[in-house]
């Protein structure tokens with residue numbers, strides 16, 4: 001059975017507490033997984049669109065991630081860039097919890 005999705009296990013549920021994030025890789029892609037205080041799960045690219053910095057080394061505040069390098073911010077729900085110096089959004093990915101596994105839909 002296929003729905004065209006490519007669900008990949010990138011973390012275990014217990015590895016990412018509420019209010020925490022997790023750096024994962026899928027092939028060459030670096031993915032940030034976020035587990036928000038409202039118990040929702042989200043995933044975006046982990047590399048900032050401005051220069052090279054890993055967002056999981058930045059600061060998660062509510063549903064916004066702040067880049068550690070120049071303090072650009074993105075919505076973790078949509079990947080949308082929220083302020084200067086960000087001028088391009090992040091890719092965001094659907095997340096599904098399956099038992100103890102965190103699955104992310106990575107386009108093939």
Ligand code: FES
Nearest residue numbers: 048051067070072
């Ligand atoms: S590298 Fe992220 S804001 Fe500059």
